[in-house]
Amino acid sequence: MSDMSENRPGWGLTATAFTVVAFLQLxxxxxxxxxxxxxxxxxxxxxxxxxxxxxxxxSDPTYLSAIRMSLxxxxxxxxxxxxxxxxxxxxxxxxxxxxxxxxxxxLMAPLVMPAVVVGVALLQFYSMTGLRGSLIGLLxxxxxxxxxxxxxxxxxxxxxxxxxxEEAARVLGASGFEAFRLVTLPLIAPGLVAxxxxxxITSLDNVPVTIFLISASQTTLxxxxxxxxxxxxxxxxxxxxTLLILATGIVLLLAERRFGFHRFV
Amino acid sequence: MMxxxxxxxxxxxxxxxxxxxxxxxxxxxxxxxxxxxxxGTGLIKGAWSLKNYSQIVSDDYYREVIWRTxxxxxxxxxxxxxxxxxxxxxxARGPERWRVPLILLVIFPMLLNLVVRSFGWxxxxxxxxxxxxxxxxxxxxxxxxKLLFNFVGLFIGLTHIxxxxxxxxxxxxxxxxxxxxxxxxxxLGSSRAHVFMAVTLPLSAPGILAGSILVxxxxxxxxxTPRMLGGPTYQVMATLIYDWxxxxxxxxxxxxxxxxxxxxSSRLTKRWAGMA
Numbered sequence: 001m002s003d004m005s006e007n008r009p010g011w012g013l014t015a016t017a018f019t020v021v022a023f024l025q026l027x028x029x030x031x032x033x034x035x036x037x038x039x040x041x042x043x044x045x046x047x048x049x050x051x052x053x054x055x056x057x058x059s060d061p062t063y064l065s066a067i068r069m070s071l072x073x074x075x076x077x078x079x080x081x082x083x084x085x086x087x088x089x090x091x092x093x094x095x096x097x098x099x100x101x102x103x104x105x106x107l108m109a110p111l112v113m114p115a116v117v118v119g120v121a122l123l124q125f126y127s128m129t130g131l132r133g134s135l136i137g138l139l140x141x142x143x144x145x146x147x148x149x150x151x152x153x154x155x156x157x158x159x160x161x162x163x164x165x166e167e168a169a170r171v172l173g174a175s176g177f178e179a180f181r182l183v184t185l186p187l188i189a190p191g192l193v194a195x196x197x198x199x200x201i202t203s204l205d206n207v208p209v210t211i212f213l214i215s216a217s218q219t220t221l222x223x224x225x226x227x228x229x230x231x232x233x234x235x236x237x238x239x240x241x242t243l244l245i246l247a248t249g250i251v252l253l254l255a256e257r258r259f260g261f262h263r264f265v
Numbered sequence: 266m267m268x269x270x271x272x273x274x275x276x277x278x279x280x281x282x283x284x285x286x287x288x289x290x291x292x293x294x295x296x297x298x299x300x301x302x303x304x305g306t307g308l309i310k311g312a313w314s315l316k317n318y319s320q321i322v323s324d325d326y327y328r329e330v331i332w333r334t335x336x337x338x339x340x341x342x343x344x345x346x347x348x349x350x351x352x353x354x355x356x357a358r359g360p361e362r363w364r365v366p367l368i369l370l371v372i373f374p375m376l377l378n379l380v381v382r383s384f385g386w387x388x389x390x391x392x393x394x395x396x397x398x399x400x401x402x403x404x405x406x407x408x409x410x411k412l413l414f415n416f417v418g419l420f421i422g423l424t425h426i427x428x429x430x431x432x433x434x435x436x437x438x439x440x441x442x443x444x445x446x447x448x449x450x451x452x453l454g455s456s457r458a459h460v461f462m463a464v465t466l467p468l469s470a471p472g473i474l475a476g477s478i479l480v481x482x483x484x485x486x487x488x489x490t491p492r493m494l495g496g497p498t499y500q501v502m503a504t505l506i507y508d509w510x511x512x513x514x515x516x517x518x519x520x521x522x523x524x525x526x527x528x529x530s531s532r533l534t535k536r537w538a539g540m541a
Contacts, residue, residue: 009351009359010457017352017359021367024374024428027385030395034388084279096272107279110287114486114523116503117294117516118287124297124510125290144287147279176267205379208488208503212510222489225380229387229493238388241381248377252369262368265433 028245034238053239063240070221074203077142081199085150086192093158111148115208118145123212133215141209146199153195157188194264197255298513317514334502338485341423345431345480346473353435375429383493386422418494426490427483431476438472471537478530482523
C-alpha cells in the first residue's frame with residue numbers, strides 16, 4: 001500500500017462530489033436554455049432557437065430603467081461603503097479606540113439581522129421621515145447591507161500587514177495620509193477589490209430591503225424579476241437572467257485571473 | 266502615531282450611518298410590535314399589549330408557519346452537510362489541478378443573482394417545467410407531480426442556494442486537519458474509513474458546526490427563494506413578515522431565533538476550543 005493511494009479520494013466520493021457540482025449548475029443551464037427557446041415553457045430537446053427574447057429585453061424601457069437603477073445603487077453604495085468601511089477598519093486596526101471588539105460586532109450586525117426585518121424597519125422609519133422613494137435613502141439602506149463585507153475584507157487584509165512599513169514611510173517624511181495612500185492602501189488593495197466585489201454583488205442581488213423602499217419609478221432588476229415571476233414564467237425573464245449570468249461569469253473569471261479571487265472567499 | 270481623536274474621526278461617519286439607518290429604525294420597530302391594531306383604523310395611539318407576541322405562540326397558523334420554517338432550516342442544513350462534505354473533501358484533499366476549477370464552480374452560483382437562481386428552479390419544478398416534462402416524456406408519470414408551492418420545492422431551492430456556503434466552510438475546516446495525523450493513523454493500520462471517522466471528521470467538527478449554523482440561519486431568514494418557489498400560499502416566517510410588515514412581533518421573533526442560535530454556537534465553539 002503506497003502513500004499515494006491512501007490519500008487519494010475514492011471513486012464513490014469523486015462521483016458524488018461531481019454530481020453535487022452539476023446540481024449547483026443545473027438551474028443556471030436551464031435558465032440559459034430557456035432564454036434561447038421559442039416556446040414559453042421548456043422541453044428536452046428545445047423546440048427551436050431564437051434571439052427574440054434578448055431583443056425584447058434590450059428594447060423594453062422597463063427593463064432598461066431597472067438595469068440602470070440597479071447599477072446606480074450597486075456602484076453608489078459600494079463606493080460609499082468602501083470609503084466609510086476602509087476608514088473605520090483602519091481606525092479599528094490601529095487600536096486607538098476602546099471597545100474595538102464590540103464596535104466590530106456592531107459593524108457586522110446587519111449581516112446577522114434577517115434582511116426582511118431590516119427592510120420592514122427601514123420602511124417604517126422612511127415613512128415617518130419622508131425618506132421613502134428618495135435615492136439617498138435607498139443608497140444608505142444599501143450601504144447598511146453592503147458595508148459589513150468591506151469592513152470584513154479590509155480588517156482581514158490589514159491584519160496581515162506589518163505596521164513597521166508604514167512607520168518607515170512616516171520616518172522618511174510622509175504624512176499620515178500619504179503613508180496610508182502610498183504604502184498601506186496598495187498592500188491591502190487585492191483584499192479590498194474582493195470586498196468591493198462582494199458589496200457590489202450584494203447590492204445588485206438585494207430584494208428584501210429594496211422592495212419595501214422603492215417608488216414605482218425606482219424598480220431594480222432583481223425586484224422586477226421577483227415581481228414578474230408571480231405572473232408566470234416569461235422567457236424574457238430568462239433572457240435578462242442569462243445576461244446577468246454572463247456578466248457574473250465574466251466578472252468571476254476576470255477577478256480570478258487578476259488576483260486569484262478564490263483565495264478571498 | 267495615530268491619536269484617539271483621529272481614530273474617532275475615521276470611524277464616526279460609518280457609526281453614524283449605521284446608528285441612523287440600522288439601529289434606530291430597528292429599535293423604533295419595538296414599540297410598534299407592542300401596538301394595538303384596530304381593523305380599519307390601524308394603530309391605536311397610547312395603547313399597548315403583548316397580544317402580537319402571544320398570538321405567535323397561541324395561533325395555530327403562526328405555529329404551523331414557525332414549525333415549517335424551523336423544519337426547513339433543519340432539513341436544508343442536514344442535506345447541505347451530507348452533500349457538501351464529499352465535495353469539500355475532494356477540493357481540500359483531491360488532485361491539486363482540480364482545486365481552483367471546483368472552487369470557482371462552487372462560487373459561481375453563489376455570486377449569481379438570487380432571483381435568477383430561484384427562477385431557474387421554477388423553470389425546472391413547475392407543472393410544465395423541465396423535470397415534469399421529462400418524466401412525462403419518459404412515461405414515468407402520467408400527470409405532473411406538484412414540485413412547487415410546497416415543502417419539496419422550497420427544500421430543493423434552498424438547498425441549492427445555501428450549499429456553496431457549507432462547501433466553503435467545510436473546505437476551510439478540512440484543510441485545517443493536519444495531514445500528518447491522518448497519515449499517522451493510516452500507518453498504524455487504520456482503514457481509510459476509520460481514519461475518516463476517528464481523525465478527519467472529529468477534527469473538522471468546528472467547521473461543521475460553523476457551516477451548519479450559517480446555513481440554518483440563512484435558511485430561516487430567507488425571503489426571496491421561499492416566496493418565488495412557495496408563492497403567496499406556502500408561507501414561511503420571512504414571507505409572512507413580507508406580506509404583513511406591520512406585524513413586527515414576528516420580525517423580532519425571527520431575529521431573536523437567528524441571534525440566539527449564533528450566540529449559542531459561539532459559546533459551544535469556545536468550549537470546544539477550550540477542550541482541544
